[in-house]
Amino acid sequence: MGMTMTQKILAAHAGLDHVEAGQLIEADLDLVLGNDITSPVAIHEMDKMKVNSVFDKEKIALVMDHFIPNKDIKSAEHCKCVREFACHHDITNYFDVGEMGIEHALLPEKGLTVAGDVIIGADSHTCTYGALGAFSTGIGSTDMAAGMVTGKAWFKVPAAIRFHITGKPKKWVSGKDVILHIIGMIGVDGALYKSMEFVGDGIRYLSMDDRFTIANMAIEAGGKNGIFPVDEQTEAYMKAHSRRPYRVYDADEDAVYDAEYTIDLSTLEPTIAFPHLPENTKTISEISGDVVIDQVVIGSCTNGRIDDLRTAAEILKGHKVKKGVRCIVIPATQGIYLQAMEEGLLKTFIEAGAVISTPTCGPCLGGYMGILAAGERCISTTNRNFVGRMGHVDSEVYLASPAVAAASAVTGRISAPEELGL
Amino acid sequence: MQAKGSVFKYGDNVDTDVIIPARYLNSSDPAELAIHCMEDIDKDFVNNVKKGDIIVADKNFGCGSSREHAPIAIKAAGVSCVIAETFARIFYRNAINIGLPIIECPEASKGIQAGDEVEVDFDSGMIYDRTRGTEYKGQAFPEFMQKIIRAGGLVNYINEKN
Numbered sequence: 048m049g050m051t052m053t054q055k056i057l058a059a060h061a062g063l064d065h066v067e068a069g070q071l072i073e074a075d076l077d078l079v080l081g082n083d084i085t086s087p088v089a090i091h092e093m094d095k096m097k098v099n100s101v102f103d104k105e106k107i108a109l110v111m112d113h114f115i116p117n118k119d120i121k122s123a124e125h126c127k128c129v130r131e132f133a134c135h136h137d138i139t140n141y142f143d144v145g146e147m148g149i150e151h152a153l154l155p156e157k158g159l160t161v162a163g164d165v166i167i168g169a170d171s172h173t174c175t176y177g178a179l180g181a182f183s184t185g186i187g188s189t190d191m192a193a194g195m196v197t198g199k200a201w202f203k204v205p206a207a208i209r210f211h212i213t214g215k216p217k218k219w220v221s222g223k224d225v226i227l228h229i230i231g232m233i234g235v236d237g238a239l240y241k242s243m244e245f246v247g248d249g250i251r252y253l254s255m256d257d258r259f260t261i262a263n264m265a266i267e268a269g270g271k272n273g274i275f276p277v278d279e280q281t282e283a284y285m286k287a288h289s290r291r292p293y294r295v296y297d298a299d300e301d302a303v304y305d306a307e308y309t310i311d312l313s314t315l316e317p318t319i320a321f322p323h324l325p326e327n328t329k330t331i332s333e334i335s336g337d338v339v340i341d342q343v344v345i346g347s348c349t350n351g352r353i354d355d356l357r358t359a360a361e362i363l364k365g366h367k368v369k370k371g372v373r374c375i376v377i378p379a380t381q382g383i384y385l386q387a388m389e390e391g392l393l394k395t396f397i398e399a400g401a402v403i404s405t406p407t408c409g410p411c412l413g414g415y416m417g418i419l420a421a422g423e424r425c426i427s428t429t430n431r432n433f434v435g436r437m438g439h440v441d442s443e444v445y446l447a448s449p450a451v452a453a454a455s456a457v458t459g460r461i462s463a464p465e466e467l468g469l
Numbered sequence: 470m471q472a473k474g475s476v477f478k479y480g481d482n483v484d485t486d487v488i489i490p491a492r493y494l495n496s497s498d499p500a501e502l503a504i505h506c507m508e509d510i511d512k513d514f515v516n517n518v519k520k521g522d523i524i525v526a527d528k529n530f531g532c533g534s535s536r537e538h539a540p541i542a543i544k545a546a547g548v549s550c551v552i553a554e555t556f557a558r559i560f561y562r563n564a565i566n567i568g569l570p571i572i573e574c575p576e577a578s579k580g581i582q583a584g585d586e587v588e589v590d591f592d593s594g595m596i597y598d599r600t601r602g603t604e605y606k607g608q609a610f611p612e613f614m615q616k617i618i619r620a621g622g623l624v625n626y627i628n629e630k631n
Binding site: 084085087088091095113114119121122168170171173185186187189190192193196201236239266269271413414434435436440 | 482484486487490491492494495496497509510528529532533534535536537538540541555557558559562563566567611613622623624627628631
């Protein structure tokens with residue numbers, strides 16, 4: 048029986064010729080990731096271990112990104128704890144204010160994640176690096192602690208669902224619309240415990256940033272990981288960002304899949320997830336009546352990359368954010384921030400009446416920098432719209448692409464870019 | 470090892486944001502997290518929960534964020550076991566790693582109602598609804614996970630190996 052991309056990567060990291068779905072294995076890790084919320088818990092767990100040294104100081108990444116620059120004293124204590132740990136263990140890839148970015152945008156940009164890697168991260172959106180052809184998955188703080196000490200983690204080898212991506216997307220249809228469409232189709236537990244493998248000739252029309260967005264939200268379908276094959280775009284990205292060697296694993300022709308779907312990109316429309324689950328999707332033309340909004344967030348590990356900001360700026364250029372709407376733009380990394388500045392995107396945002404924030408996860412999870420009051424609605428390029436996710440339990444989050452979010456900022460209600468004559 | 474208590478019942482897709490809202494994640498103290506457990510889905514939970522009580526839910530319990538604070542908050546609130554039709558995978562791992570017993574059992578998740586007195590035998594995987602006189606066979610853990618649970622969590626398991 049053949050193996051999927053994911054199974055091949057896991058087999059290679061477990062020193063096995065072959066693995067199959069359901070098998071429990073112990074795999075070597077190429078990178079262990081934590082942030083300012085999950086790392087303090089991991090550090091506390093590590094303190095309880097007999098061995099209190101890290102397996103490889105080069106293969107641990109600690110990114111302060113959720114509540115930083117610190118929003119309050121408790122957050123400051125958390126970051127201090129991680130900072131001291133990083134200093135004590137001489138962790139090479141520790142990213143603090145000034146160098147940091149949202150972890151899942153930062154690590155590929157810094158070249159720390161490449162094809163063929165096995166990566167665990169104490170953050171559910173660690174699945175993002177599957178865009179590069181890596182196996183990466185979210186775990187909790189105790190697994191992170193064990194990973195930092197042993198350099199290994201146990202996995203149950205996942206079964207897989209294959210998505211054949213065909214066709215060319217229409218203007219204003221992005222990776223976000225692809226993944227929201229898929230989650231709407233299979234549900235928030237449609238890929239529970241499974242790999243989501245994306246293949247097909249339509250992938251060439253998806254930029255790396257589109258692919259990061261798609262892999263990022265595999266978790267929103269319950270997936271263990273999302274993964275793309277490596278093509279010329281992937282190789283160009285890795286060569287531009289990383290000096291690490293990468294390894295390409297293609298699925299065997301006789302690999303087994305629990306289910307297969309075909310997604311014709313040319314048929315997709317801008318798609319929005321209504322409260323309070325990412326599976327509650329509607330295409331823009333299915334929305335009846337005005338959905339008036341109070342806030343727009345363009346950013347996050349899902350959609351805070353340069354392509355996302357370019358799209359938002361293209362729409363906002365020459366327009367004004369509707370009076371009474373707050374539009375918050377958050378470049379995901381310092382590098383993206385700088386690039387957006389050099390390209391004049393930040394000028395466009397400010398002239399439109401948007402505010403630009405330092406990189407932070409902040410509002411996505413209701414931390415800070417854009418909390419909603421009772422009864423308020425936000426259209427957001429983030430990844431979750433659960434009850435209370437961005438603030439008050441009676442607030443609402445609508446998930447959408449940067450194009451729809453930017454157009455909605457101008458009209459004050461959920462809108463397609465075409466409404467602005469674009 | 471056994472659990473015994475009255476049941477708090479919830480539906481599908483109970484996410485980690487409602488189990489412990491992110492606005493409280495500036496703390497990692499179990500007792501502090503427990504005060505806010507289930508706050509955004511059931512404000513009365515923390516006032517009514519007693520040591521040993523059991524949560525029963527439908528599918529995909531614990532979906533969303535990887536925050537280990539979620540099972541930590543549930544355990545620190547006094548809950549002895551969570552029974553669900555299915556669990557989100559990161560929550561599943563985290564619960565085992567921190568020693569919060571969880572059992573997947575679709576039949577029990579349908580049959581058991583809020584307020585029922587329930588007993589769970591982790592060794593056999595049997596679930597007894599004493600209020601209704603019904604019993605269910607939950608899914609046993611694979612041997613590998615049983616070793617972690619017997620050791621009292623992943624940290625102890627690693628300590629035993631070294």
